[in-house]
Amino acid sequence: MNKELSTTILSEIHKIIPEPKCELNYSNLFELVCAVMISSQTTDKRVNQVTPTLFQKYPTPEKLSQARYEDVYECIKVLGFAKNKAKNLISMATTLHTVFHDVVPKTLEELETLSGVGRKTASVVLAEGYKIPAMPVDTHLERMAKRFGYVDENASVLEAEMAYRKYIPEEDWITAHHLLLLFGRYHCKAIHPECENCTLSKYCLYNKKI
Numbered sequence: 001m002n003k004e005l006s007t008t009i010l011s012e013i014h015k016i017i018p019e020p021k022c023e024l025n026y027s028n029l030f031e032l033v034c035a036v037m038i039s040s041q042t043t044d045k046r047v048n049q050v051t052p053t054l055f056q057k058y059p060t061p062e063k064l065s066q067a068r069y070e071d072v073y074e075c076i077k078v079l080g081f082a083k084n085k086a087k088n089l090i091s092m093a094t095t096l097h098t099v100f101h102d103v104v105p106k107t108l109e110e111l112e113t114l115s116g117v118g119r120k121t122a123s124v125v126l127a128e129g130y131k132i133p134a135m136p137v138d139t140h141l142e143r144m145a146k147r148f149g150y151v152d153e154n155a156s157v158l159e160a161e162m163a164y165r166k167y168i169p170e171e172d173w174i175t176a177h178h179l180l181l182l183f184g185r186y187h188c189k190a191i192h193p194e195c196e197n198c199t200l201s202k203y204c205l206y207n208k209k210i
Contacts, residue, residue, distance in 0.1 A: 001150050005203070006167040009148055012200050013179045016187065020178035022128050024048065029104040029129045030096070031055050034064075034089060036124045037116045041080035050076050061102045064093035088116025106130050120157075133173045137161040140184030141177065147188060147206040 014020070023044040026032040034054065039047045054075045058064035064072070073086040092114045096102060104125065105111050111122035123136035137145070137160050145151045145160035150167060168176045187194050188204075195201055 001148070001163065001167055003167050003169075006150070009200060009203050010168070010172070010176055010179055012203075013183045016199070017179055017182050020175060020182055022124075022178065023182075025051060027055075029125070030061055030102075032129045033092065033096075033104055033114070033117065033121075033125055036121045036128075037088060037092065038076055038079055038085045046079060050078060058093070061093040061096040064089060065097045067093075085116065091115035092117065104129065106132065108134075119161075127174045127177060131174065133170045134177075135161050135164045135168070135173045136177055137164070138181065139190070140181045143190060144180045144184050144188065147204050148200075149203075149205050 024032070024035040024039060025048045026035050031051070035047055035051055038050075054072070057071070057075065058067055067090055069086055069090060072089055073082055076082050076085055076089075079085060095114050096104065099113075100110070105113075106126065108119070108122050108126065111117050111125055112119065117125075120136045120138055123134040126132040127134040127136060135141075137157050141164070142157050142160050145163060146153055146155065150163040151160050155163075164176065164180075165173070187198070188200075188206075193206065195204075195206075198204070
């Protein structure tokens with residue numbers, strides 16, 4: 001990989017996805033944190049089905065911090081790992097209310113002190129919520145990093161993030177994240193990727209194996 005090739009790949013993806021953006025529905029930073037937290041092991045579409053009720057019942061960190069676990073679980077029970085997510089939501093909201101006075105922090109280190117918020121979730125909040133350059137790497141971006149040769153097959157998620165940060169200009173990180181995520185979600189899928197007629201096949205290591 002090199003910067004020129006990376007730019008070419010992202011430009012090709014941009015032709016396929018001309019308006020890349022977050023597919024989670026939210027109206028403020030608190031809602032964004034909640035939505036991203038519960039989006040693991042499920043789809044954004046399903047998250048968007050449960051968050052209207054969740055946000056209506058618990059519109060602020062204080063309200064959510066006072067919620068009964070059973071009630072929060074009831075709101076999100078259709079999601080994977082709903083039990084842990086319900087506990088983390090309440091704990092996160094408690095810290096947000098008592099420590100950060102209902103203000104979502106804007107540093108990676110502070111965000112990671114919140115229950116259920118790891119590096120990827122914190123990076124999404126920075127990039128999407130605060131427009132601070134960050135490169136969140138989920139399963140889609142990890143797969144894209146390996147298929148396009150940013151990293152080798154045995155690389156970790158953190159190594160994938162560092163490679164993206166190395167080869168993509170910082171001012172393009174946010175857009176690149178959305179491009180790679182959506183391309184991986186809808187086109188270059190983990191199972192049955194749409195390799196036939198793919199304009200990026202010449203850059204793809206996966207395509208060279210099949």
